[in-house]
Amino acid sequence: MELLEKIARLSEAQQAHLLNLVEAWLDGAGEDNGHSAHLPPRFTLYPLKSDYTLEDIRAIIRLFPKNKKWTCEDLQNEAIFPPDLKVRMQLLQYKLYLMPRPSTTHQEILTNIATFLNAFVRTNKLGKVYVAPFGLHIDEGTCLEPDIVLVLKPQLEKVSEKGLYEAPALVVEVISRANYKKIREAKKAQYAAFGIEEYWEIYPKKQAIQIEVLARDEAGQPVYIPFASATKEGKVQSKVIAGFALVLEEVFV
Numbered sequence: 001m002e003l004l005e006k007i008a009r010l011s012e013a014q015q016a017h018l019l020n021l022v023e024a025w026l027d028g029a030g031e032d033n034g035h036s037a038h039l040p041p042r043f044t045l046y047p048l049k050s051d052y053t054l055e056d057i058r059a060i061i062r063l064f065p066k067n068k069k070w071t072c073e074d075l076q077n078e079a080i081f082p083p084d085l086k087v088r089m090q091l092l093q094y095k096l097y098l099m100p101r102p103s104t105t106h107q108e109i110l111t112n113i114a115t116f117l118n119a120f121v122r123t124n125k126l127g128k129v130y131v132a133p134f135g136l137h138i139d140e141g142t143c144l145e146p147d148i149v150l151v152l153k154p155q156l157e158k159v160s161e162k163g164l165y166e167a168p169a170l171v172v173e174v175i176s177r178a179n180y181k182k183i184r185e186a187k188k189a190q191y192a193a194f195g196i197e198e199y200w201e202i203y204p205k206k207q208a209i210q211i212e213v214l215a216r217d218e219a220g221q222p223v224y225i226p227f228a229s230a231t232k233e234g235k236v237q238s239k240v241i242a243g244f245a246l247v248l249e250e251v252f253v
Contacts, residue, residue, distance in 0.1 A: 072140060088132070091142055093186070105204050106174050112250065116251075117148065124243075129148060136149065137162070137163060144187055148200075149168050169241075170199070173201055174204065176204070199213075208231040210228075211239070
C-alpha cells in the first residue's frame with residue numbers, strides 16, 4: 001500500500017491532476033484495462049509532474065482495474081485495505097474512488113459548520129453530528145463518506161462502528177476542485193434515492209452555500225430541489241432542522 005500512502009501525501013491539486021492522468025489512461029486504453037505500454041491520445045493533455053511517475057500511473061490502474069466490481073465488504077476487508085492506511089476511499093456503484101486529501105481551507109470551513117451545527121443539535125437534544133470519516137452504507141456497491149452527517153435521535157441506535165445503514169436526516173458536502181462534477185452528481189443522486197431529506201453543498205472558492213431538499217420529479221423519481229442559498233454574506237435556513245441557520249460571515253472566515 002506504499003503507493004496509496006504516496007498519493008495521500010500529495011496536495012489536493014496534485015491529487016486532482018493525478019486522477020485526471022488515470023482517467024485519461026483508462027479512457028484511451030481500450031479492452032486491456034489500462035495495461036497497454038502505449039500512451040492513449042488523451043494522456044498527453046495531462047503532462048506528468050515530478051511528484052509521481054508513469055509507473056505510478058500503471059500501478060494505480062493495476063490496483064484498481066477498470067472492470068472490477070468492488071463491494072462494501074471489500075472496503076472493510078483489512079487484508080485488502082489495512083486499518084492504518086492513511087487514504088480514504090469511497091465506493092460508488094461498485095467503483096472505487098480515492099478521496100482527495102482536504103485542503104486547509106476545506107478543513108476550516110468544515111470545522112466551522114460542524115461546530116455551529118453540533119452546538120444547536122446538542123442544545124436542543126435533536127441527535128448527533130458526525131464528521132468524516134463516517135460511512136453511509138447505501139447498498140452492496142455504494143458506501144459513501146459525506147463531510148458531515150446529521151443523525152436524529154430516533155436513528156441513533158442504528159449507528160454502529162461501521163457507520164449507518166439507513167438514510168440520515170441531512171448530509172453536507174464541501175465542494176473542492178478535486179471533486180469531479182460527474183462523481184458529485186452521481187453521489188447526489190444516490191443520496192436522493194436513499195431518502196436523505198436535506199443536502200448541503202458548500203463552495204469555499206465562491207463562499208457560497210446551497211441547501212436542497214428532497215422532492216419528486218414528474219416521473220416520481222427522488223430529486224433535490226433548491227430550498228435556500230447565499231453567497232459571501234447573509235444566512236441560509238435549514239428545513240429539516242427547524243430554527244437553525246448558518247451565517248456565511250461566520251463560516252467563511
